[in-house]
Amino acid sequence: MKEVLLGNEAIARGAWEAGVTFAAAYPGTPSTEILQNIKADYSKDIYCQWSPNEKTALEVAVGAAIAGARSLACMKHVGVNVAADPLFTAVYTGIRGGLVLVSADDPYLHSSQNEQDNRNYAKFSKIPMLEPSDSQEAKDFLKAAFEISEQFDTPVLFRTTTRINHSKGVVEVGSREERPKPTDLPRDVKKYTMLPGFARPKHPVIEEKLAKLKEYGVTSPLNRVEMGDTSLGIITSGISYAYAKEAVPGASFLKLGLTYPLPEALIRDFAQHVDRVVVVEELDPFLEEQVRLLGVEVSHGKDLFPIVGELEPGVVLEKLAGVKTAVPAAAAGLPTRPPVMCPGCSHRGVFHVLKKLKVFVSGDIGCYTLGALPPFNAMHACLCMGGSITMAHGISKVMAGSTDPLNRTVAVIGDSTFFHSGITGLIDMIWNGGNSVVMIQDNRITAMTGGQQTPGTGQTLMGAEAPQIDIEKLVLTLGVKPANVRVVNAYDLKQVETVLKEELSKPEPSVVITKDPCVLNYRIKDRPMKVDPEACTACKQCLQVSCIALSMQGQGDERKASIDPNFCTGCTVCSQVCKFDAIQQA
Amino acid sequence: MNTINFLLCGVGGQGVLLASTILAKAALRQGLDVKGGEVHGMAQRGGAVVSHMRIGEKVYSPLVPMGQCDFLVGFEPLEAARNAHWVRPSGLLLYNTYRVNPSTVAAGLAEYPEDLEQQLAQFPCRKRMIPASDLAQKAGDIRAANAVMAGALSRHLEFPLEVWERAVAESVPPKVLEINREAFRLGREAGA
Ligand code: SF4
Ligand code: SF4
Numbered sequence: 001m002k003e004v005l006l007g008n009e010a011i012a013r014g015a016w017e018a019g020v021t022f023a024a025a026y027p028g029t030p031s032t033e034i035l036q037n038i039k040a041d042y043s044k045d046i047y048c049q050w051s052p053n054e055k056t057a058l059e060v061a062v063g064a065a066i067a068g069a070r071s072l073a074c075m076k077h078v079g080v081n082v083a084a085d086p087l088f089t090a091v092y093t094g095i096r097g098g099l100v101l102v103s104a105d106d107p108y109l110h111s112s113q114n115e116q117d118n119r120n121y122a123k124f125s126k127i128p129m130l131e132p133s134d135s136q137e138a139k140d141f142l143k144a145a146f147e148i149s150e151q152f153d154t155p156v157l158f159r160t161t162t163r164i165n166h167s168k169g170v171v172e173v174g175s176r177e178e179r180p181k182p183t184d185l186p187r188d189v190k191k192y193t194m195l196p197g198f199a200r201p202k203h204p205v206i207e208e209k210l211a212k213l214k215e216y217g218v219t220s221p222l223n224r225v226e227m228g229d230t231s232l233g234i235i236t237s238g239i240s241y242a243y244a245k246e247a248v249p250g251a252s253f254l255k256l257g258l259t260y261p262l263p264e265a266l267i268r269d270f271a272q273h274v275d276r277v278v279v280v281e282e283l284d285p286f287l288e289e290q291v292r293l294l295g296v297e298v299s300h301g302k303d304l305f306p307i308v309g310e311l312e313p314g315v316v317l318e319k320l321a322g323v324k325t326a327v328p329a330a331a332a333g334l335p336t337r338p339p340v341m342c343p344g345c346s347h348r349g350v351f352h353v354l355k356k357l358k359v360f361v362s363g364d365i366g367c368y369t370l371g372a373l374p375p376f377n378a379m380h381a382c383l384c385m386g387g388s389i390t391m392a393h394g395i396s397k398v399m400a401g402s403t404d405p406l407n408r409t410v411a412v413i414g415d416s417t418f419f420h421s422g423i424t425g426l427i428d429m430i431w432n433g434g435n436s437v438v439m440i441q442d443n444r445i446t447a448m449t450g451g452q453q454t455p456g457t458g459q460t461l462m463g464a465e466a467p468q469i470d471i472e473k474l475v476l477t478l479g480v481k482p483a484n485v486r487v488v489n490a491y492d493l494k495q496v497e498t499v500l501k502e503e504l505s506k507p508e509p510s511v512v513i514t515k516d517p518c519v520l521n522y523r524i525k526d527r528p529m530k531v532d533p534e535a536c537t538a539c540k541q542c543l544q545v546s547c548i549a550l551s552m553q554g555q556g557d558e559r560k561a562s563i564d565p566n567f568c569t570g571c572t573v574c575s576q577v578c579k580f581d582a583i584q585q586a
Numbered sequence: 587m588n589t590i591n592f593l594l595c596g597v598g599g600q601g602v603l604l605a606s607t608i609l610a611k612a613a614l615r616q617g618l619d620v621k622g623g624e625v626h627g628m629a630q631r632g633g634a635v636v637s638h639m640r641i642g643e644k645v646y647s648p649l650v651p652m653g654q655c656d657f658l659v660g661f662e663p664l665e666a667a668r669n670a671h672w673v674r675p676s677g678l679l680l681y682n683t684y685r686v687n688p689s690t691v692a693a694g695l696a697e698y699p700e701d702l703e704q705q706l707a708q709f710p711c712r713k714r715m716i717p718a719s720d721l722a723q724k725a726g727d728i729r730a731a732n733a734v735m736a737g738a739l740s741r742h743l744e745f746p747l748e749v750w751e752r753a754v755a756e757s758v759p760p761k762v763l764e765i766n767r768e769a770f771r772l773g774r775e776a777g778a
Contacts, residue, residue, distance in 0.1 A: 110625045169620065169648065328710075330668070335698065336688065337634040337665070337689070338688070339633035375695065
């Protein structure tokens with residue numbers, strides 16, 4: 001049967017067909033829907049869980065694989081940095097049931113903080129890597145990845161990009177390969193315990209496996225030669241194949257699915273049969289450099305295609321076929337439409353206050369990162385998941401001598417990110433005598449990725465009830481003084497301001513917690529607010545809260561603020577900002 | 587059959603994704619190859635969203651090449667104008683007349699352009715305005731504007747009506763199916 005599947009849906013389907021029984025992930029665009037689809041469609045057969053972070057997700061998956069289950073761990077590219085520690089050693093232990101790590105990369109950083117090319121991880125960690133180029137291959141290759149994993153006793157890196165994860169394509173679906181449930185837990189200390197004495201002999205074994213995988217790649221259907229016009233030979237993989245194939249369908253192709261280690265003999269042979277070799281790939285010259293090292297002459301690679309950003313099919317068409325489509329100029333002078341906090345979002349008021357206080361705000365990854373954009377401009381640094389608290393601590397140590405209150409720091413972090421890796425930062429700060437204020441904006445969900453459960457929500461991915469980890473009690477236990485742990489109402493701007501000022505004046509760490517849930521996820525909607533045109537002076541102060549329900553309407557003297565009742569959730573933040581009491585509940 | 591290229595654009599939260607799913611399912615039922623994709627993530631928070639969809643006998647790339655779009659479906663006038671240059675001179679631009687302020691306008695940092703129609707007039711393609719949000723309101727929920735737009739688009743493709751109806755039924759949750767069916771029907775009427 002054929003279905004139209006998103007790449008991520010196809011990966012979920014592939015896991016099911018491969019007989020996977022264990023899957024773990026931390027949500028991150030563009031990888032999130034993989035586990036959501038496993039939960040929605042296959043949780044009868046596959047146990048699945050959100051983990052607090054990518055390192056723990058990979059570690060539980062390694063455990064499950066050692067126990068004999070086919071196991072899947074999924075994350076976005078930057079998540080692999082967090083999981084790199086167990087990854088580099090899981091290659092040494094090997095597995096029992098197959099283990100696949102999905103790395104969903106994000107060329108052009110559609111929703112990420114950097115543009116790393118995770119193909120480099122394959123080489124660095126000495127792990128075989130598969131790269132699908134559409135939804136059908138996403139499903140088929142995932143099954144192949146499990147076979148390779150078991151045949152070679154190694155984890156496999158399954159590398160996708162946004163255009164694979166979030167593209168739809170037609171997929172021929174199949175049935176599930178039922179695998180016997182493991183019944184025993186054999187002890188194999190030397191295999192799974194990485195003491196130096198046990199680990200040392202593993203490294204040569206890994207090198208041998210890679211040599212065998214090179215051979216395997218020569219005949220594996222994962223790598224495919226499509227001979228056409230021999231004047232042009234294109235070596236490519238992933239989404240780049242789709243662009244190149246469309247641009248010059250008649251050329252000869254070496255389409256690689258197993259992109260680490262590379263099938264040397266196949267590449268040499270292909271190069272001999274074509275007049276010139278062009279490597280088409282996105283981001284780093286990962287294939288190009290390896291092909292050149294084989295002594296194969298590459299006539300074009302990164303000299304033609306950009307090393308930065310996504311490949312654009314028009315560019316591939318132009319460079320490969322010399323075809324340039326005339327495109328009319330885009331309409332000029334249109335206002336941009338950056339992402340923005342939702343109407344009624346509980347972060348909005350907090351950033352309004354932070355802006356007013358003019359403190360240095362050290363931010364984290366989540367919806368609240370949007371507080372860095374105008375009109376708030378109220379976040380001054382944001383590095384990575386969990387980095388807000390530690391950066392604030394570092395800054396506050398350096399600024400310790402300053403008496404100017406503007407040099408005080410506030411770290412802003414969400415609940416999911418706090419559980420991910422913020423907590424260790426807080427321990428660092430408490431331990432080392434920091435004095436920043438940490439704002440934990442607990443909106444009861446992982447909001448930016450669409451609303452996934454966290455260890456604080458009392459529910460697991462599969463819908464089971466779970467103990468709710470109480471952030472307030474937790475930070476008390478970690479050693480924040482009870483007087484310095486404050487819970488505030490995020491919608492009460494006065495209260496937020498008063499409490500923040502109090503805590504900023506203290507010489508020790510404080511934690512200010514908001515517990516107002518994400519409006520989007522909890523579908524919160526009170527009666528919308530209304531602007532009284534008589535009272536409105538058109539001062540535009542309300543617009544400073546940057547809510548898309550608000551705008552100025554009318555001409556000349558008639559120009560007044562106005563609220564679209566279809567968007568307004570009645571959160572009252574704009575009315576608290578209005579000095580003329582012009583905004584009231586309708 | 588040549589590949590037909592579609593772009594669906596709008597604002598995060600408007601259901602651009604659902605409309606492209608309906609289109610993809612209908613094309614599959616017609617035995618065609620389908621590829622397409624959208625970018626979401628941050629864009630879901632009221633940012634601009636563009637979804638590519640390509641239908642034909644064999645489709646390789648999920649992305650529509652610049653200037654080669656046959657149908658642009660704009661869920662919001664400003665976003666339609668922003669993407670109008672993708673459309674071929676022989677193409678069609680359908681757009682919802684309901685405005686959604688960008689955050690830059692809501693924050694008073696920019697003005698919502700009042701001359702969008704003139705701006706659109708510069709582009710040679712045909713244009714059709716659809717009061718999709720009003721029609722969706724009439725069908726029972728303003729959020730069904732995406733089904734209205736899918737309905738309007740359906741008028742311009744030679745797929746049998748049953749194929750579309752099935753695609754709608756397979757794409758929306760049962761709870762809101764009736765509203766979406768009605769919205770699709772109103773859109774199909776308005777799309778001519
Ligand atoms: S998704 Fe939730 S937390 Fe994120 S901006 Fe919207 S309301 Fe705020
Ligand atoms: S009350 Fe004001 S800030 Fe809150 S959602 Fe309505 S318009 Fe936006």
